[in-house]
Amino acid sequence: MSYELSEKFASLKPSAVREILKVTSEPGMIAFAGGSPDTAAFPCNAVKRLSAEILEENPVSALVYGVSEGYEPLRQTVAKWLKERENVGSDDDAVIITAGGTQVMDITTRVLCSEGDTVICENPSFIGSLNCFRSHGCKLAGVPIDEDGMNISALKTAVAENPNAKFIYTIPNFQNPGGTTLSLEKRRAIYEIARENNLVILEDNPYGNLRVAGEDVPAIKSMDEDGIVVYAGSFSKILAPGIRVAYAVVPKKIAPAFTIGKQVSDVHTGVLNQMIVSRWFDEYDVNAHIESIRKIYRRKLNLMCDCLDEYCPEISYVRPEGGLFIWAKLPDKADMLSYVNELIKQKVAVVPGSAFMVDDTAPCSYIRLNFSTPSDENIIKGVKIMGNVLKNFI
């Protein structure tokens, strides 16, 4: 038999992060490689109670087919909550529920892009999204990031050089992996560039609620008078990732195609899952929950940064104002991949920064560190090991 994979898949590699996540489940491994929220932040009791209530009161409603757009009460709740909290969404938008945030990238790409089209993205960016774009046969045009996000002059060049670009992908808050937050001025600039060049913006905001310092910056979607921004949000980081409930705020002229994209992907998101989230809003104070889990993230982010300062003074980074990740630069002398491999031997798992680059074969001296998955104790222990191992690399 000689059947072949499609061209777009033949060149795809599994996500280095997901592969390393498998390693991190080995006993004794200190996991700085994941992207999971702190399990202590999961509202387990709420989920248990809500799930029991739903399955007691009306189990059939939680087990029948749902509509592709999502469970209507949840759609309405999310629309109202987003409007109040972030000024996101208008009468010209539709909220569509998805099975996790990645599905928003997946559906947006298939709806807007043909094979060979280009996606303009931050470089580095979230490997899951980059692989998603690649899996649709899209080319990536990477734009380097400054401390306040995407470099605007490089973005202009990328737009000029890629007439077949269909959208600009950005993670504006606590970018993954860069940790940077896009300034208001740059958000406005990106919106203008998109508008002038007939580009959609795909604004991916999984971490926005996990701010631990500084002031909120308005979403690009909140400026969307032209209906050109698809906004992706998720309950993975504020409720729990295993429940797989997220949402897209989609301009109404794209929404029908987006709904078909959802239909042909997986028909609809699990109904029980959606009902749990919907009732969570009805019966709990979600905003208060977010405030409470921010404290956890604030403590752990600061703990890891303080440990890096103490035990790894040769590693440089910009302290993020939220999110889950620190983007750490090794000293020039250190070979990043050898260092990462040695760390795994010493039972500390981190992600090689190259995994997040548009060209993942180019030299890269960064690693991505996650502080939400490990315990406080393991943050201290792991960063100490990082420091000790680094001595052999400089």
Next chain:
Amino acid sequence: MSYELSEKFASLKPSAVREILKVTSEPGMIAFAGGSPDTAAFPCNAVKRLSAEILEENPVSALVYGVSEGYEPLRQTVAKWLKERENVGSDDDAVIITAGGTQVMDITTRVLCSEGDTVICENPSFIGSLNCFRSHGCKLAGVPIDEDGMNISALKTAVAENPNAKFIYTIPNFQNPGGTTLSLEKRRAIYEIARENNLVILEDNPYGNLRVAGEDVPAIKSMDEDGIVVYAGSFSKILAPGIRVAYAVVPKKIAPAFTIGKQVSDVHTGVLNQMIVSRWFDEYDVNAHIESIRKIYRRKLNLMCDCLDEYCPEISYVRPEGGLFIWAKLPDKADMLSYVNELIKQKVAVVPGSAFMVDDTAPCSYIRLNFSTPSDENIIKGVKIMGNVLKNFI
């Protein structure tokens, strides 16, 4: 703003079935249009108890990120169960859990097909799958079906005429919408044709467990010595559809790409959902449950057929041996679409057969009837209305 949808999406229409499902939820509508299993067949108490147990014993494990391949105990359980029950799967296959059966079609298509490639399928076939293939820019080569499934000589012609075909899509048992079951002889013939022409077979078997008459026919996958069959199964019809848990049995040489396809689609299927299904196998007798729900489907299938014979003698059909649907042919004189619209006015929703055709603009005198969603009472009432309305069309 002048951004455009991708070519493959610009021409896609929403699923007529999903759209009609929205109509069927209107009060008083008799729903022969859906494809939902009978809600009386849902093991609601089991789901309630299992969900409570899981969230009591170890809620975090049900709420954290899972691996893309699926929850390992469920993968193993499904592999063992399929081997015992259907002789499906071998050491050269991997079981991968998906969010519903449609996702198997979606991932298989993206893994194997580039835009412009051809999928060979039964004509008529399940509109959800056809739209899925179309959404990847695939052309469809439809093969007519006889009473014992795909017409083999037409299949040979389709294969010869489409050198860029990548796979043959078939629903071998109680085909949707045709109701036909592919004979053993034809299964062998299709396998040989695929093998000789370097084609994959995508065997979609959501209804196989819902046999109500006749003898089981071996799955094509059970003949797969060459690793050319992707087999799709689902818990939607034997447990419940809203839980969104299904599975693919994938030859190991395709499995890594299939796993990446899952990663970039939605990372992984909901963990709680998978754990509920896994424990369902551990703590209940799933085979006995299937036997018990077959009784429900046997009764309702026969009831609808008997009603058709009595109230609509002008409508012809082949009594299926299982599944959820009857593929009913109107008398030549009757205009099918006008009839369907008149039925909706009379509060009976059926699906126009053209929705399932590769060319859905061609004349079609069929309608698809579902007997699992409506109550016995509504089956009788609805078919009576069908008969009365039909008098005005002949």
